[in-house]
Amino acid sequence: MLLPSADIRHLHLIGICGTAMGALAVLLKERGFRVTGSDNAVYPPMSEVLRDHEIRVAPAYSPDNITPRPDLVVIGNALSRGNEEVEAVLERKIPFVSLPEALREFFIRGSTSIVVTGTHGKTTTSSLLAWILDFAGLQPGFMIGGVPANFGVGARKGSGRFFVSEGDEYDTAFFDKRSKFLHYLPDIVIVNNIEFDHADIFRDIGEIELSFRRLLNIIPRNGLVVANRDDSRVVRLTEHTWPPKVTFSLSGDANWQARNVCGTACGTAFDLVGPFGQVTCELPLFGRHNVSNALAVAAVCAHAGMSLEQIRDGMRSFKGVRRRLEKLYDAHEIVLYDDFAHHPTAITETLRGVKAAHHGSRVWAIFEPRSNTTVRRFFQTELADALAHGDVVRLGALHRNDKIPESERLDIARLVSDLRERGADAESVPDVSRLSEEIASHARAGDVIVVMSNGGFGGLTGLLRDALEKRFGASESAT
Template identity: 40%
Template sequence: MLNPARNSIPQKIETIHIMGICGTGMAALAGMLKQSGYTITGSDSHIYPPMSDFLKQIDILPFEGYRAENLEHKPDLVIVGNVITRKNPEAQALAASDLAYLSFPQALAEFFIQSRKSIVISGTHGKTTTCSILASALFHAGLDPSFMIGGIVAGFNSNNRVGNGPFFVAEGDEYDTAFFDKESKFLHYRPHIAVITSIEFDHADIFDDIEQIKASFRKFIKLLPADGLIIAHLDDPNVAEVVADASCKVEGYGFAPQNDWILDYPVTLGNRTEFGFTYNRDAFNLAIPLTGRHNCLNSMAVTAVLHHAGLPVDTIQQCLDKFGGVKRRQEIRGKARGVTVIDDFAHHPTAVKLTLEGLKMAYPGNRLVAVFEPRTNSSRRSIFQTSYIEAFADADAVVLREPVPLENIAVEDHFSSSRLAEDIRVKNRHVWSFQTTDEILEHLAGLLEEGDIVAILSNGGFDNIHERLLQLLGA
């Protein structure tokens, strides 16, 4: 067991060792710390591109594999990643040592958040996109923000930045912190302004039910100071419930009239969406280079934050116009033989539904083919088996991959793509399920026609299906 007394930051730090350094967030943190002047070492069991290339570029050569001797140089501080278990040999060596240690969220807060005003974007859906829009807008407004985000922001070609401005934008994940801290990550981020986009059941590997998730959000809300601000999507009854007892100011956004920021239903023109909104009975219009009602909501939350930062609506519009998107969020990977291949991170049923709805709005005259890989710990469980049926309502054709089974859960608790295909087929929709990505590619080669839009949905690499499909189509 790690000694809780050593879970602190030393007064003098020159060398920092990062366990699990090849995770997207951990590698980004390594780069931020390196940029701040610290000597960085690290270790991981999976060292390969693109993270290995990134670390090499910033002159960090991690140890391959976890071993006790990786700590023999006695770093001043060890940062322990979420992938590390208590049985990890390096974690056991850390427990036997007198070295100080922090989790990833603790380190981010101690080194980068505490000296700035923290804006934490939280919620089951939309965190990465909302964070990215906000960070981009603050930058183009000349406010030089710092940020750590769960996706690559196209305008920066990075998921992190250390700026000199007053704001730090953090993606507030409700997932657990580390093996020695099972509380949610966002409880470490010292919020002064918080956005709550949505609250639904997810992360079935760490939460038993929605009540546990709401309990974690209630703890988060209690962290806001009296002069803080919560921008909350009050159309979501779970969000409305948890913010009801907030001790700071709460402003709601959404389509319903009880909100402070009230959206009109949007009009989509290609890859651009226009919508009106009212605030304090004043009416305004905005346009965003994104599609879907969910992205209008994300942009509305950003607008509310920027308004409270002192930006007028016309300046906010100029900043939104410069947003270049986020990797893996409705990202067009290429076109071949008249077929457009789009990559998206959506995996929760609600995210799948909203993503496909937005794409149907953007391409109303085209056939929309959804290709889905259930890959998360939640989507590979049967808890969402029926929820996915309507999630694909806007797709004209659906192609499903059978998930890799989770270990240590009963067979009857596994998600079944073939069963989902049968249920969707009852709705008179074209749907197929396959065991492998190779079978999916073979099927798509015969299915796709000029003008089709292919939305590939997965939170993983999906066996590089995007590039393989484009090559198969002759790109």
């Protein structure tokens, strides 16, 4: 759908306080539209961001919120039939779109669209790519599901020819069950990895592969596919592509390779080897998985005309992403990280990266089973294998366990037992306050604490940071 933007002056966003919806609202406001919205969870920091941009937000869903009638309504993915404001939009025949459609028509169309996909690493890869393009003066627009520290915001309309989108395979809206990334008019697509996830909407890995096939089939012949040769599914799905393809690998036999990878006190060093030469890079991120992400970024940046030296310097100045192994506390040889990991593979890579960076440290793995996949038994064994990379494992409460039939629910007691069999000091501590107190009271010099959740974990990181400061003193540094 090509929206007649000349006739659109007032947009109303239902579910405006979601991270992506709020970012879209700000972008639309910056483009000069009148923007309003509604949500039943109007809390900081998003409420403050919207207020600062003079965007009026109704604190509850109601048909009154769309009087006077807006020109276009954007309905967030958290909304479904039965919501009284959504029902009013349908009854009054007000034009409506999903967030991906709005992003496409108001910001992506007319640009060179770069879509970063994969089960893991999308946010970090998108953030690194947007930053290096910006570092080179290309001023890209972007929409990212996190906050890159170099920018301080998760979205920007940009003034250059590139637009970077974090390409999520999750569905679009209650009225459109296609993957979000199918809306983004892809010119350049990074395919990092493909694993099973989103058990609430995909029945098996075959359905996920089908979404990726559909994405690859809509890239124009003058576009580009950037494919990870270390992932067997990616190799198979990208064997034949309409546009040209470049590959990357940590193990060789690819257009872009990393050699001599080694952990440093501040991240990871490696030799970046590409079709145009070789350069030594210092990436301020831990773990080989982030080196793989960096290879994909290098391939796109070189395609955009950047030199290896520009790519190297951009990597070195990258400041990371909030909630992607974000350091929240560092004092008396005790470090606290906050991380978004929730899939077993991501948990494994995160903990391996931490252990490589903090050699010899006791690592606490604090995990909240929260995603629609990890609250189910699908990853019962895989979660035990992943979390066992921690020395001390503490499990939070199963998120919304009343919504999952008991026969499908992750068995926390069995997970604790399996972790103990693997040698970990494991316990389930559902109460967040008690969990914070236990960690802070038993922490000792040399400990590294990694809190992992794709949600808020009941405010655990804030409670834990306060408890550590009370016992050990203020943090010496946090990045």
